[in-house]
Amino acid sequence: MIRYNKRTSNIVTLTMDMEGRKSNIINHEVGRAFIPVLNHLKKDLAKGTLAGVILTSAKKSFLTGGDLDYLTKAEDPVEIFNFVQKQKELFRAIEKLEVPVVAAINGAALGSGYELALAANHRIAMRHPKTLVGLPEPTLGILPGGGGIIRLVWMLGIQKAFPILTQGKRYAVDSALKLGLIDGIASTREEMMDMAEAWIKENPVVKKPWDEKGGKIVGGTPHHPKIAQMVAMATAMLVKKTRNNYPAQQAILNTMIEGSLVDFETALRIESRYFTQLLLGKVAKNMTKAFWYDLNAIKAGENRPKGFGKFRPRKVGIIGAGMMGSGIAYVSAMVGLEVVLKDVSKPIAERGRAYSDKILSKMVDRDQITEARKQEVLSLITPTENASDFEGCDLVIEAVFENRALKSKVTKEAENYIDSETIFASNTSTLPITGLAKESSRPSKFIGLHFFSPVDKMKLVEIIIGEKTDDETLARAFDYVKMIRQIPIVVNDSRGFYTSRVFRTYLLEGMALLQEGHLPNTIEQAGLRSGMPVGPLALTDEVAISLIHDILAQEEKDLGDDFQLHPGIPVIKKMVGEFKRLGKAKGAGFYDYPTNEKKHLWKDLASHFCKEEVNSDLPELMDRLMIVQSLETVRCQEEGVVTSVADANIGSIYGWGFPAFKGGTLQFIEDYGLEKFIARANELAKKYGDRFEVPQLLLDQVK
Amino acid sequence: MNNSPYIFDAVRTPRGKGKKSGSLHEVKPIDLLTTVLDALKERNNLDTKEVEDLVIGCVTPVGEQGGDIAKAALLYAGWDEQVPGFQINRFCASGLEAVNLAAMKVASGWEDLVVAGGLESMSRVKMGSDGGPLMFDPAVNTKVGFVPQGISADLIATIEGFDRDTVDGYAVLSQQRAHHAQTNGYFNNSIIPVRDQNDIIILDKDEFLRPATTLESLADLKPAFETMGEMGFDSVALLKYPEVENISHVHTAGNSSGIVDGAALLLIGSKEKGAELGLKPRAKIVAVAVTSSEPTIMLQGPTPAVWKVLKKAGMTPKDIDLWEMNEAFASAVLKFQKDLGIDDAILNVNGGAIAMGHPLGATGAMLVGTMVDELERRNLKTGLVTLCVGGGMGVATIIERV
Secondary structure: OEEEEEOHHHEEEEEEOOOOOOOOOEOHHHHHHHHHHHHHHHHHHHHOOOOEEEEEEOOOOOEOOEOHHHHHHOOOHHHHHHHHHHHHHHHHHHHOOOOOEEEEEOOOEEOHHHHHHHHOOEEEEEOOOOOEEEOOHHHHOOOOOOOHHHHHHHHHOHHHHHHHHHHOOEEEHHHHHHHOOOOEEEOOHHHHHHHHHHHHHHOOOOOOHHHOOOOOOOOOOOOOHHHHHHHHHHHHHHHHHHOOOOHHHHHHHHHHHHHHOOOHHHHHHHHHHHHHHHHHOHHHHHHHHHHHHHHHHHHOOOOOOOOOOOOOOOEEEEEOOOHHHHHHHHHHHHOOOEEEEEOOOHHHHHHHHHHHHHHHHHHHHOOOOOHHHHHHHHHOEEEEOOHHHHOOOOEEEEOOOOOHHHHHHHHHHHHOOOOOOOEEEEOOOOOOHHHHHOOOOOHHHEEEEEEOOOOOOOOEEEEEEOOOOOHHHHHHHHHHHHHOOOEEEEEEOOOOOOHHHHHHHHHHHHHHHHHHOOOHHHHHHHHHHHOOOOOHHHHHHHHOHHHHHHHHHHHHHHHHHHOOOOOOHHHHHHHHHHOOOOEHHHOEOOEEOOOOOOOEEOOOHHHHHOOOOOOOOHHHHHHHHHHHHHHHHHHHHHOOOEOOHHHHHHHHHHHHOOOHHHOOHHHHHHHHOHHHHHHHHHHHHHHHOHHHOOOHHHHHOOO | OOOOOEEEEEEEOOOEEOOOOOHHHHOOHHHHHHHHHHHHHHHOOOOHHHOOEEEEEOOOOOHHHOOOHHHHHHHHOOOOOOOOEEEEOEOEOHHHHHHHHHHHHHHOOOOOEEEEEEEEEOOOOOOOOOOOHHHHOHHHHHHHOOOOHHHHHHHHHHHHOOOHHHHHHHHHHHHHHHHHHHHOOOOOOOEOOEEOOOOOEEEOOOOOOOOOOOHHHHHOOOOOOHHHHHHHHHHHHHHHOOOOOOOOOOOOOOOEOOOEEEEEEEEEEOHHHHHHHOOOOOEEEEEEEEEEOOOOOOOOOHHHHHHHHHHHHOOOHHHOOEEEEOOOEHHHHHHHHHHHOOOHHHEOEOEOHHHHOOOOOOHHHHHHHHHHHHHHHHOOOEEEEEEEOHHHEEEEEEEEEO
16 A cells, blocks of 8 residues: 655655555555554664655555545544544654655645645655645635644745635646745656655755744744734635635634644644534535535536447537637637637627637736647637538537527528537527427437536536437537536426526525515625625626516416416516616616726615515525525426436536535535424415425425 | 622633643633633523623733733623623732622622633743733832742741741642542532533643652752842842841742643622522622732732731631632742641642642632632631732632521
């Protein structure tokens, strides 16, 4: 598991190579394996035959984290605390070897893996796109428990360590070097090992500043009034960012500050205590469920039909060079796909390519990519006005306006030039795929790909299966979405599919609250405090009140007597019909959008809707805005629109910004407690109507 | 008195060694205080908005103990926002002074329910780190004849003729008594274990004790104040005591109070308020006193303070069933014992700061709690608590079981 290999000049290379795993992690097994290795090193040291140690891995990555499967199941705080303390002892033993230790980071060093590297005296990383270093723990609602916080605070100082530790980003080698997270970059494994050896020879005597008598934290501690003031500011900044919904970030800041006030060993213990607290908390459970288990299940292809070889498209056609089409063109070209971008005229199509140019030029300015790389990507995008250019495409995606006739026209036009195997995908957020597929000559190859705008920022793609879509087409669409580094969820055809349908309940609940007479700002706060990125009124403005108005009108026409009258609808009708305030795009909605000024709530809004006698109980408002989304998700499950919990959770977080700390719309119910959730929904149903009625599927889950 | 103040409850943390390796070093001062605030609230089913003030003694109120730690702790512990709080400093007697002040508030009739106590995390906020002219100002030191307390303690020993064996003998007694009390659970009623955020116990008993201490083991310890005495402080002291030829440096780390971390609280109020809230009075505060005396010898303050408090209470030393005199230094206790003619058997019966440590701001409040517990255990009535104080001050309190 750990190979011991003495190189020349008494330098030992320890190569981690855990059996039966793609990558190394830190678990009990590794802890045990290190004991004889350390004893051996100590013997060498005593004999005077140890000059230094190089720590590296035989895997493609260095070491990618802790034992999440074990940790997420552990329930006893004492056991967890002892486990992390043990891990720290191991790192500490490496750190205290009295000979220089170099981490030769041959690939990703994340979480515990990077913490292990921090225990070394020097870090050299091998240049590779997959060599990422960092401490992503807060993105899972936990904190680095292997001494990572305390060591980075000592090494970088509180101010520099704060963003690195609280954001949980993964850094490529160049930015890691700039930030001081690593000390050197090698281009090959050989060079990395040579650099490590050279450093050991040049630095025979090593001691960490925290083990040095009188060692001081870089930049000082809150004992100094200047730093104390900065800490107060940082605390407030964190509240602004997290609205106190993300305990990991808070605990990381606490650990940094409290750890900076005591000696190193005590600081490590403080870190372990916060780690234990976070791990046992609900948010860590929600976030590991969503961002580890659910996301991994999706990436592993839980919902991809089995038995079809991996689809490797080379050329993709895109119809419509608007915001969506341009975005799809960009993400496709970025992974090396040839893109034919068509619009009604070449100049319009050119504008679509200019979109990529703009993003790429920004990246060049920020030194993230080279000019050559930009040109390479741009050269893959061919703007055109001729559907005949779609010849040879493996996949064509239409991204024209949400208009059945237009979509029908472009589908037919493209199908003239593509062969029978080519997939045709429609990017739509509302129009049922089965209906659109009727216009296709090959409905089995027709599928829905609902992208989110802006595509280069929004990671989700909702894949919609039409009635006649075949499994191979689904598998291929799935592979394409993964290829362009987006997250695919798979849903069945239905009005609004999954994301639009559930998302709308949030907006409409906001409308209902306004109709009841609650103050607009209280409504917005209820949304924001719940963790939604934008309040329901502002969000309705963004989507356009008029659009929702039109969709509802269409639904009413389509459904007739089955159309459900939502208590929020009168607000929409009034805003559009009476006040002619159509949304943000028209400069006036629930908010005013003065040029060069921050938007603010329309000053007449309160006088038109608010009733003084209404008692706004904020927790109840928050419950309504959130529970309504979870209930609608269960209905989608019940109707077979979404078929996996992972898709529901991940779709909600990445699709419309459902709060990550709740782990998604279904995990929200777990977080709330199933029985408590049902009881609350029943109460709300009595007070506010059917939309809070609990679906049978959920009732059946009560044991 | 119309508004006699009653003690309804007393709680304290265990005392942790006041250094890096001490168990409570990792615990922030505010968390020591919230530990006892939580316990007091829970044990008494206390509606916190009934509390009219929190008085906290703290001798080094800077850094983590600075900025009115009392109010900060109230807010952090989630007590009702109507409860005010403040921090006081009467050096080593701060904790008892807080109790006395609370007693006065209630006795005056102007407040009916007050929480009082003290806090000191000596491992985290170093003694002296708050500065102050009575130590750091040469003009002041020269004029008033400032010496460190250890010099004062040695001066008392010299004048009183307490030799090394005598002071060490007292230290051994303190260790034995504290060990006996701890082993038999005499402190259990008041000690609140300190836990982390996961409810894992960090410390649940006083950890400074060295029960194996003997006269022989103490004899090996070096005099702690000899060097600084020889460097000049002896001369400063002798300017005031011309009859003394040489100061005999008998005090060591073994017969002086230990540096520790801890916090303590008492719930004090009027009988009526107690009845209204369903609180059972455990003891009555009969009288309190504070005095000051010659500042260079400094540690003889308890004697005048005790005479004063006895007079106020209309009592004589014979009326006192049990005595607690803070074991700042062995000689200070022995001198006080001699002055008042107190029997060994009723003075510091469960040991004291030599064995268990002296968390400066908290000790006075801890002693009152210990006294209430011990009076109950022995079924006795009257107890007196006193401490020697920097600057020559002395503070004393008489309580009576009810």
